Amino acid sequence: MAQQRSARVGYWLAVLALGCGGPAPRSGGAPPPPPSAAPVAPALPAPVPSAAAVVQPSPQLPAEPPRVAVGRHGAVASQEANATDVALGVLQQGGNAVDAAIALGLALAVTHPSAGNLGGGGFMVIRRADGAAYALDYRETAPSAASRDMYLDAQGNLSDARLNGPKAAGIPGTVAGFAAAHAKLGKLPWRALVEPALRLARDGFTLTAEDASTLGRGAAKMRELGYAASARIYSRKDGAPLQAGDRWVQPELAKTLGLIATEPTAFYRGPLAATLAREVRRAGGLWTPADLARYEARWREPVVFDYRGHTIITMPLPSAGGVVLEQLLVASEVLGLERRAWRSADEIHLFAEAMRRTYADRNQLLGDPDFVKVPPDLLETSYIRDRMRGIELERATPSAEIQAGVAPAREESTQTTHYSVVDADGNAVANTYTLNTGFGAKFVVPGTGVLLNNEMDDFAVKPGAPNVFGLVQGEPNKIEPGKRMLSSMTPTVVVRGGRLRAVLGSPGGPTISTTVAQLVRGLVDYGQPLSVVVPALRVHHQWLPDQIWTEEQLSPALKAELERRGHVIRQRPHLGHANVIEVDAETGERRAVADTTRGEGKAAAY
Ligand code: DON
Numbered sequence: 001m002a003q004q005r006s007a008r009v010g011y012w013l014a015v016l017a018l019g020c021g022g023p024a025p026r027s028g029g030a031p032p033p034p035p036s037a038a039p040v041a042p043a044l045p046a047p048v049p050s051a052a053a054v055v056q057p058s059p060q061l062p063a064e065p066p067r068v069a070v071g072r073h074g075a076v077a078s079q080e081a082n083a084t085d086v087a088l089g090v091l092q093q094g095g096n097a098v099d100a101a102i103a104l105g106l107a108l109a110v111t112h113p114s115a116g117n118l119g120g121g122g123f124m125v126i127r128r129a130d131g132a133a134y135a136l137d138y139r140e141t142a143p144s145a146a147s148r149d150m151y152l153d154a155q156g157n158l159s160d161a162r163l164n165g166p167k168a169a170g171i172p173g174t175v176a177g178f179a180a181a182h183a184k185l186g187k188l189p190w191r192a193l194v195e196p197a198l199r200l201a202r203d204g205f206t207l208t209a210e211d212a213s214t215l216g217r218g219a220a221k222m223r224e225l226g227y228a229a230s231a232r233i234y235s236r237k238d239g240a241p242l243q244a245g246d247r248w249v250q251p252e253l254a255k256t257l258g259l260i261a262t263e264p265t266a267f268y269r270g271p272l273a274a275t276l277a278r279e280v281r282r283a284g285g286l287w288t289p290a291d292l293a294r295y296e297a298r299w300r301e302p303v304v305f306d307y308r309g310h311t312i313i314t315m316p317l318p319s320a321g322g323v324v325l326e327q328l329l330v331a332s333e334v335l336g337l338e339r340r341a342w343r344s345a346d347e348i349h350l351f352a353e354a355m356r357r358t359y360a361d362r363n364q365l366l367g368d369p370d371f372v373k374v375p376p377d378l379l380e381t382s383y384i385r386d387r388m389r390g391i392e393l394e395r396a397t398p399s400a401e402i403q404a405g406v407a408p409a410r411e412e413s414t415q416t417t418h419y420s421v422v423d424a425d426g427n428a429v430a431n432t433y434t435l436n437t438g439f440g441a442k443f444v445v446p447g448t449g450v451l452l453n454n455e456m457d458d459f460a461v462k463p464g465a466p467n468v469f470g471l472v473q474g475e476p477n478k479i480e481p482g483k484r485m486l487s488s489m490t491p492t493v494v495v496r497g498g499r500l501r502a503v504l505g506s507p508g509g510p511t512i513s514t515t516v517a518q519l520v521r522g523l524v525d526y527g528q529p530l531s532v533v534v535p536a537l538r539v540h541h542q543w544l545p546d547q548i549w550t551e552e553q554l555s556p557a558l559k560a561e562l563e564r565r566g567h568v569i570r571q572r573p574h575l576g577h578a579n580v581i582e583v584d585a586e587t588g589e590r591r592a593v594a595d596t597t598r599g600e601g602k603a604a605a606y
Contacts, residue, residue: 066596068531071605075590076100077579078419081602082205083107083116084594086196087421088604090188097421098126098185099193101429102178104419106197109174110253111205113234113451114214114438115417115507118256118267120453121173122416122433123315124181125302125491127500129426133313133493134185135302138177138433139484140170140455141295143286148479151461162461163468164225166285168441168454170485171295172267174433179264180297194261201257201449204249207242210600215248216241218439230444230451253449268292272448279445280452294482305379308333308524311495314516317369320362321490323378324513327358329520330384335391338525343537345561346393352541352548352567353391355514359543360402361387367476368484374476396566399546415439416507418491420581422500422590428581430491432505432512437468458485469509472544490516494523500583502530506576506595511540511549515576523582530582535597538575551575574598 069075074091078084087104095103101124108116121140127133151162161167182190207215215234219241222231233250236242259266266272273292280287303314303322307329314322331354332338340347365375377383390397416434434453435441441452460473467473477486490513494502502523506515515538522533540549547568559569577595584591594601 066531066534066593067601067603069592069603069605071590071592072588073424073590073606074100075422075581075592075603075605076104076419077581077592077594077601077603078104078108079417079577079579079594079599079601080108080112080116081208081600082111082200083419084602084604086200087419088606089196090193091421091423092606093188093192095188095193095423096186096425097423097427097429098181099188100421100423101419101431102182102186103193103196104421105174105178105431105433106194106257107200108417108419110197110200110250110257111211112417114218115415115434117172117433117435117440117451117453118174118253118260119169119172119445119450120433120435120440121170121455122177122431123319123321123487123489123491124177124429124431125313125315125493126181126185126430127313127428127493127495128185129500131498133302133304135300135315136177136181136297137300137315137318137484138173138180138297139318139487140173140453141291142170142456142459142479142481142483142485143291144288144294144481145286146456146479146481149462150479151456156462158462158465161284162457163437163454164442165227166280166283166287166441166443166445166452168456169280169285169287169443169452170455171287171291172450172453173295173297175260175264175267176295177297177433180299184299190264191261194257198254198257198261201250202254204247207244207246207248208600209244211248212242212244212246214438218442221439222442225442227443229446230442233444233449250449252447256448256450268295275447276445276450279447283443285452305329307520308338309496310501310520310524312492312520313495314490314492317366317374317486318484319487319489320366321488321492321513321516323366324358324362324488325490325492325517325520326379327361327384327387328354328514328517330379330381331358331388332517332521332525334381334385334388337521342522342526343558345558345565348539348548348558349393349396349562349565349567350391351518352539352562353397354388355541356397356399356543356546357387357402359510359541360399362486363472363543364474365476366486367478368486371480371483372476394565398566399543402543416489416509416512418489418505418507418577419579420503420505420592422503422581422583426500426583426588428493428500428503430493430503430505432489432491432507434489434507455485458487459483466544469542470545471510471542488512492516492520494520496585499585501585502583503581504578505580506578508576510542511538511575514538514540514542515578519578519580530580530591530593534578534580534593534595540575549575577601579603
């Protein structure tokens with residue numbers, strides 16, 4: 001791995017270019033884009049020179065650029081250093097990107113338990129060096145005893161059980177998903193991929209300050225909920241909070257990993273599965289041994305589309321991620337967003353209007369394709385063009401004019417995790433998986449070390465009412481036995497001219513798909529390296545609540561200009577955590593970038 005000085009210099013040069021307010025220069029000597037006063041879309045009135053011309057779009061820059069690891073063979077970026085090292089080790093031992101992604105995911109279940117998991121689920125997009133593309137759905141399913149109104153009391157009020165405790169947990173898909181990926185595309189023996197995680201759980205690893213504070217918060221919440229036995233796992237032996245520098249061991253999780261190392265189906269059939277189902281039910285959950293035995297990861301046709309000379313390969317339903325990403329990128333093209341200065345008021349405003357309309361569709365129309373029929377033309381350019389008609393440059397369209405109803409979002413820690421892997425042959429894996437919110441259901445199945453997800457809240461638990469992310473979703477995503485809850489996870493691979501160009505993704509609930517769209521646009525529309533695109537200011541709109549979420553670095557002038565156009569602005573410390581890899585199309589050089597301006601992470605390459 002090399003922390004390249006030249007990459008840093010390049011970062012600052014490009015950052016300065018992005019921050020100056022004009023269109024950013026493109027790489028490769030391509031001509032600069034036309035000025036931002038060019039017409040945006042036939043549907044829009046001719047853009048008038050607006051106050052945006054004088055608004056400084058420059059976000060405050062992060063104190064430190066993200067780490068860029070450069071190599072010619074393999075590359076990895078994840079949210080946790082031990083897990084990145086595990087994956088790099090697998091690559092260097094001759095494993096392929098799929099092997100490394102599996103070992104990394106299992107390691108994160110040990111070292112980053114707020115999101116890394118055995119008890120959750122996710123999505124993996126794989127592109128083989130020969131061009132074959134795969135989408136693996138290992139999303140959780142609703143238990144067979146689940147029902148539409150299971151989280152409503154007699155008065156129709158939502159209960160906390162949708163978020164906390166074992167009743168919040170869908171049937172986990174992670175172990176089945178990794179086993180399916182290995183069976184189809186892995187190279188090293190399965191056991192070799194589980195062993196690094198097993199060692200980390202059995203022998204322990206040293207906690208960073210961020211680890212200790214995250215674990216401390218998780219344990220406190222578990223205690224507050226009455227899950228003292230779960231809290232003990234994430235605390236010192238005497239019950240005190242773990243501290244930076246502590247060596248933390250998880251013997252029960254090590255035991256479970258030992259069983260899985262022998263046979264991944266142990267999670268779904270046999271004594272471990274019986275314990276999982278029994279203990280979940282004992283604590284008020286719904287799982288049965290049959291639910292576990294019936295669980296299957298599914299290979300799906302990836303969503304593949306062209307965007308301005310690039311091929312985007314991303315996740316289909318039951319993640320809404322790919323549909324939203326394609327709609328947003330097509331809308332960006334229809335609106336001519338690439339001709340607007342990056343993070344100018346015009347560009348953010350128009351992108352927010354596109355996000356608003358896209359999310360109205362996502363929330364109302366999408367659900368598990370095995371259960372609901374999704375309208376077929378959602379991804380037609382003509383349809384998306386029609387949806388964008390009526391956008392005005394100077395005025396935000398109230399979401400109420402697009403669909404009725406406004407709903408407040410609840411603040412909740414957001415925890416999912418995304419990682420990217422490329423191997424020496426050019427095979428690529430984008431993997432996003434989660435327990436849903438931080439530490440999921442906050443309940444560890446006794447004796448197993450398996451922390452449960454609270455993914456059931458991703459269903460429309462009460463159609464028309466907001467979920468924990470403020471998403472107001474409809475009937476197609478109602479709870480039904482065996483159904484997969486709609487997701488926003490958007491693991492994505494970008495190809496140009498038949499060659500791998502980037503591996504992308506992020507956590508962040510509904511902000512995931514909009515974050516990935518911004519990563520693609522930074523790379524494609526503005527020709528910027530990911531080391532610049534990743535730390536750049538992010539924005540998000542999800543139709544309801546009717547507001548733009550953005551980060552604290554938004555400048556006061558830009559905020560005022562967006563408010564003048566009618567947007568409500570809500571700022572958060574940060575949106576997402578994009579651990580990504582860029583591949584130089586000419587030289588094949590891999591540049592891994594961890595989103596270290598927004599939290600811990602490690603990029604590595606060799
Ligand atoms: O599948 C989804 O869309 C959510 N369960 C993801 C949750 C998430 O990303 C939380 N955090 N960062």
